[in-house]
Amino acid sequence: MRSFARFFSSVKLAIVLFILVTLASILGTLIPQGRSPAEYVARYGGLSGVFTALQLTRLYSSVWYLALVFLFALNTAVCTVTRFGTKWRKSFGPAVATDAQALQGHKVKGRFRLPPPLEAAEDRVRGALRSRGYRVEKAGSGGTLTLLGRKRRLGRFGSDVVHLGLLVILAGGLTSTLAGKRSNIALREGESADVPGAAFAVRLDRFETEYYPRGGVKDWKSTVTVVEDGAPVLTRVVEVNHPLTYRGFAFYQSSYGRDWQRSTLVLEVRKRADAAFSRTVTLEVGDKVAFDDAEVTHVSVRQFVPDFMLGEGNRVQNRSQEPNNPAALVEAWKGESRVHMGWVFAKYPDFGQGHAEGRSPLVFVLKTYAAGNYSVLEAAKDPGAGFVWAGSVLITLGFFLAFYWPPREVRVVLEEAQGRIDVAAAGEAAKGREAFRKEFDRIFDDLRRPS
Amino acid sequence: MNESSLFSAAFALYAGALVVYFAALFARREGWGRGGLILAVIGLSFHTAALILRTAASGHAPFTNMYESLSFLSWALVLVLIIFGRGARVPALAPYLMLIVVALVALASSPLMPKDVTPLVPALQSYWLWLHVSVTLVGEAFFAVAFVAGLLYLTAGTEEKKEKLDALAYRAVAVGFPLFTLGGLVFGMVWAYRAWGRYWAWDPKEVWSLITWFVFALYLHTRIVMGWKGKRSAIVAIAGFLAALFTYFGVNYLLSGLHSYV
């Protein structure tokens, strides 16, 4: 147990761990992380097997990296705890009697005399120290007194506060990994879905993409309603950088897309035999809508592709999700019998008419098409985040204490001898020695000056 | 005057300051250093005006592409040089810092850096952009001071100079490290959490910030608990700044990840 503590309280170990974690972290930025096996084979050939076996392809969650982080945390904890007692006594423990001889070893020191009696000299020293913000304690008795003045005593604990903050952040990371929940919810406008792991659902009321006047996406906005027990609870607009939070879950605008399978189309219907005939129908892909006419009772759209092309064997394919060549496969019915079926092209209205099956009496024109929108929300419950913020506050506070609140300590020994008081003083400061020396000199200039 | 002519004027003034500073250094005329300082201050005011104009024109923080962030970093460096450098009593500090400033401004002015004002992609539309980038870059400006002090230490002749340089590097780290931690790591995590719902994603830029942080933590610990001072400390400080520089430039051009904007 003792040797365990000694090993883990060693700062040398910390130095070694700092270097190891740094090197490992660098390695993880040189090897792309979390790609597909095929990509690694293409990149590294025969080495890819070795990389995978050593978990270098998901290095930051590898057993050995986590083990390093764990050792690091243990080292920090043990190191901090084992030094804490001594530091505490130094800052808050009682004053210990000392003598003038013992003060000679300090760099900042001084000697002078004060007039008797001892009590008056003590009061003067106390007053001078207090006026500079020192808290004074007394030790010793009889003709020799030790006064111990300390200030900014918390400054000694800056490093401990930083280390504690670091451990709290690591605990937060662990909590996030073990207890965090994350899921993507893809919703079309009007759809709702249960949030996995929660007792409520979310509904997408509206999704829109805003553009800058000169192009480029300005924002993605999902209007989302939280539905609990079938009743809407609240409605918010979720944007990038503006998540919605509800009952420990946060909903982020994660992704979006156009759902061409849910496009809304406007078709113009004409008749070959009647040049004056023109009517429009609005319908969604898959709909079959009534068309009040002697020759046509229904119109339907079987398929829609935004970027039509003919592949091998003249099979219809969709080349991309961009509306480069939007085309709809339109059918028309008279009762149960199909009187028309053919592709209609938004950009080539004349093309395809001749290809309609049989000898159709109808001509269709694809006037407009609008894709349905879907939005992907990321639902996240991250109970570790709070730890991370708390740890960050601690680290910031600790830095302040460590760098800008340096503790100072002054010891003054008062000795009664032959009708006068010999005063020996010495001080130490962890940081800012120059400033401290100035303060020290000023205090003792004040004391030496006859009052 | 428009933004680009203000920026060019600042560039010219910094270049003038550089010449004067080095002349003062090599001619051992400390008094001339004041001339360098005056040019630097005037340059900084032109530079500040350029940044303000750009912010007004774009309607967003002036560090959303490489040109803007180089401009802001060099601005922060001049500011640190003027404020921090005065108390340092190290005559060589200002000339070499100004050399870095002029190099950064030259790089920003080069045709390699597109200077168009571009609208912000949704992920960057956040006040955390201000906090995250400005605090981080000011922290890095202090690391640059530690870097210059470290290099000067390695070439310094006398013990007295060495002692001053060692103390200067430490003081710069004592300011830069908390700022970098707060801006680079803490504000970065908060922003990532707001934008993407995760505070840490092991993106290469994040990892390199962490690496930079480790190097400066190493600097502090070897000093305070192992008593390292002087040469070894100087080398760690230099390594720390190089890590920061790689986080800033290298990651964008050599590695790929989320932080592909700047």
Ligand code: HEM
């Ligand atoms: C990245 C992680 C760490 C950070 C950010 C950190 C931060 C700090 C800071 C800011 C100080 C004060 C330095 C100064 O006053 O100049 C300090 C001191 C110290 N640290 Fe760390 N530390 C870390 C890890 C560790 C580890 C792993 C150990 C394990 C041994 C350790 C042991 C110490 C010790 C012994 C001190 C001495 C200061 C004192 O006793 O007050 N630190 N640390």
